[in-house]
Amino acid sequence: MTFALEMRGITKRFPGVLANDHIDFALETGEIHCLLGENGAGKSTLMNILYGLYRPDEGHIFLDGREVHISSPTDAIRLGIGMVHQHFMLIPVMTVAENIMLGTEIVKNGFVLDQDTAAQRIREISHQYGLEVDPSAYIKDLPVGLQQRVEIVKALYRQASILILDEPTAVLIPQEADDLFTIMRELAKQGKSIIFITHKLGEVFAVADRITVLRNGRVVGTTRPSDATQSSLAAMMVGREVILTVDRRPAQPGDIVLEVRDLKVLDDRGSMAVNGASFEVRAGEVLGIAGVQGNGQTELVEALTGLRPTIAGRVSIDGVDVTNASPRRISEQGVAHIPEDRHEHGMVGSYPVADNLVLNTYYRQPFARGAILDHRAIEEHAWRLVHEFDIRTPSVYMPASNLSGGNQQKMIVAREFSRPIKLLIAAQPTRGLDVGSIEFIHKRLVQARDQGVAVLLVSAELDEIMSLADRIAVMYKGQIIATLDATQAERATLGLLMAGVTSHGA
Amino acid sequence: MQNLSHNTGSPEDERRVRVGLVTDVGHIDDGTFNQYAYEGLRRAATELGLEYTYIETVRPEDHEVNLLILIEEQCGLIITVGNGLGKVVERVAKEHPDVDFVTVDFVVQPPLSNVLSLVFAEDQAGFLAGALAGCITRSNIVGVVAGETVPPVLRFRKGFARGARYVNPKVRVLSEHVESFNDPDKGRSIALSFVERGADVIFGAGGRTGSGAIRGAAEAGAWVIGVDQDEWFTTFERGRAPGSDRLVSSAIKRVDIAVENAVRDWAAGRFKGKSNWLGSLRNGGVGLAPFHAAENVVSQEIRARLNEVTIRLRxxxxxxxxxxxxxxxxxTLWDRLRVWDWGELAVLVLAVCTALLIGAVVIWVTRAADLRGAGLPWSQVIQEANALVVSAYGGLYEGAIGSPRALAGSLIYCTPYVMAGLAVALGFQCGLFNIGVEGQLYMGALCATVVGFSITGLPIYVHLPLAVAAGALGGAVWGAIPGALKAITGAHEVINTIMMNYIAVKTVDYLVKNPLKDVTATLDRTPFVAESARFPLLVPQLNIHSAVLLAFAAIGLVWYFLFKTTWGFEIRTVGANPSAARYAGISVKRSFVLAMALSGMLAGMGGLDVVLGRPSEYALKAAFSTGFGFDGIAVAMLAKSHPLGVFPAAFLWGALRNGAGLMQVRAQAISIDLVNIIQGLVIMFIAADQIIRWLYRLRARGEKAVVFTRGWGR
Incomplete structure (x- = not known):
């Protein structure tokens, strides 16, 4: 039989890395084919080859049984391949119609844009596939879910028959993700073939017809959801058994460690990002803050760690007022911080691993005597942590930027856990990490909790919150609109709360 | 070889099958490795029907005699126990190539074809013992009573300390060596003093000395860990001795198995001389003994932890x-150099070479164009143009480094470049672009000059440092002002330093021409500084002055400051990633002010070393600087902001400038400005390093695909 798409023996080498190693991949017409793999498994490379962004070193690509050479995205689009990137390629100040016709403008009378015809076609497509969008709306006014929809319409407008969706659910709340799955099924039913890239196992079962798992640049296997389980897929991805559920005992909350009262914080543009948030975290419990990104979580964490001034309210740790205290004073209160943006805040990329591991303790014994650094002590400390936290690096003098994302995050976690702490603030601690790293970091968080550390976990991944938190606070538009006991919190309820819907009695 | 010998004459035969053993000071039943080695020998010999004998050494001086006795007694294989015998074996074995030796705990250097060395990974055994101690200690203080300072004991001791700290970062390890393996009383008293200081786990690593230590400590109620063999059977007499319930385990070396195997191999003709056998966790040569009476103390959790450590070590x-x-x-240094980005260095070298090459082309083309215009034939044009390139570069080379005088000139030339380069580099390290080095240089020179001529009658060792301090302070203040403005108001340092440059240069200009002018001089300059405020000349005939030393010292100090002190760490962190610096609790503002002040100080010192150092100066002239401050930017860029790179960069700059004069003399047709062109090209190539990378097909750094480590599971 002929496939909508067949890739045979695709090999791509980067200096020092074999990103794709003789990959065979076949996509049937009208199927949703899930491409599963950890970060660095070679998914993106393979798709970038298909989309004409990279040239393969070896291998052939066939569309409907015919060999094609794709040397640029223009070729790919011409051949009916559409890609929805993780980061949308939309211009916020233009309308939906303008964005969609960008690059394929319809012109009447020589040079006048024919917006009406375009809008008409957009409506047709919307209607045909159940993708409702208003062609005259401005992108900046649309929620993320709809912006994604615009990207899909754009691909369809360019007559794509094969759609590549690159981690499309990363930015969506559960309800929006469900909507997306419905749309995907509708598209497949009408003959579109979809490649769905993800590393979330749950989604695979929700939507995929077939699954291909990649690991270390190779195809580990292709299977169907009916023949697989979450743990069998995880094992395929990682190459060993993975414990998916976090094993933990019920929390034994102690005294209040972090207390936040009526906190108000401005964002960079001067608008109220945190608007009167109040909550507390006790020793030995994990408080999870759930919420769609951009509802003030970032500013909240920055305010708590001294990186952003507050304009009102009070923050205290162990009864000590630390409102607007310096980051150093807060960290000396026993606060560890795993920052949301590890490249920006968590590490100095050009510094060796060893220096990064003492980034906030360099001035203390035994790393410094007076103002003189003790490099031996720093190096020994580094070796100990590298072993203990299994940070994969050939040398503690390797610049941190040369490490993979997972190892960078382990380095940060190792540093924050290497001193006595009372409170751990972890912001998106597993974002962009592979399954193995996530497992490791989750274990460490629970371990810290069991040792009596108060843990504040901020995450956009609802699954993460639900599996780790003892109590869940939902943040919406700068406020904590509800706090639930984790054992009683249901996914659907949380999803509604994240969208700002508070029903009384919840 | 041994096989053959069985078939030859009977005396030979007899000689070959006899095996002897010399103990370290001690007996074959003393419960230390002497006993274990003996037991290994006995087992193998009994089973194989070999004749064997032994000598117990009483005093270390007897080692050699004992060895010779065994050789005399026709032993074909001699086993020596202990590090102490090693040096003797090294000598004796060379003189008796027909006898084979097995050394326990010693490696002969260089290897000999008739010596097999049995060594052990004591560090691994010690590490495990330390891990155990780190797990069970309550006081977080543990102690090691070690024997003589010889490698095996050192490995035990250090391994123990590392292991303890590995599982328990809070632990403190007390340790002391006793320079004897046979002093149980001394061991005991040290152990008791450790217990008194709060240690609740004692590791005895040193023959009978160590055994004395752990018996003493055990009786005093501390947990103890034995060494070499399972001391439950020996020191604690199978649990019958007092305190045996306090023995948690022992870090053991299977000397018996190692010796037994060595003897077997020898008897079977498989003796492997010139080699070492290392007993490690991998082959079961070292390990931890059972917990015996302390079985209950070591919880499942601790066992799991030890197990994990064992596996990872193995x-x-x-x-x-x-x-x-x-x-x-x-x-090692090699480990560090390996992770260096050598491409960076290649770019610098290639940038300089390419600039020189283009300079040559420029000379050639201008000359050729001239001559062609004059109507000369091509052959002559080419010849002349080639000759000009050679004479110009020859002159440049000779004028820069071709003679001691030229070299000295370049060195003197480069000192202000060194200081200015360091000033800019220090700013770069903090992420600041200090364009104000020129102004800071003027202020430094001004302050130093004023102190230099207005005070008289001081001895040189007071006056010169005073003048230097004044200059440094002047530069520092001038630098700190824009630093503070940036920290407080956020005003950009580039704008402010440029403005401050004008102020400084014009102020000096005014002062030198008016209130500070030396009225006796025709030139606009200040009075000469006092003799006592001048840098003494090191080599008077070459005009090399001692400010050169100041520049070298400054390079070392800036390097030390940046890379070895907490303040330097802060400055570099702010420069590399200000957000991360803030996250880490570093005061970014303080670092800005500090870095600018220090940068200005270095610049000020660059100014004063010209006026106080050069015999041609010794006074401040209105335009005394030939743009040192601005060249400092180029030097710092060429040095990649590294203090140690500043010297070669500054020297290149100084040498080019210094050699330019002779170049012009030798090649009349070309302008001295060619040097500026070359310098300009160097900077262009460094700023736009992609040009060089593209020209020479160097791979750019930071390519996404170059990830050294990835993945997790395997």
């Missing part, structure tokens, strides 16, 4: 980082 995932001689094996 598989090499965890390293003790202790070398064969018991030295600390931290990262």
């Amino acid at each position: 598989d090499g995932a965890l390293q003790t980082r202790i070398g064969p001689a018991g030295e600390d094996q931290l990262e």
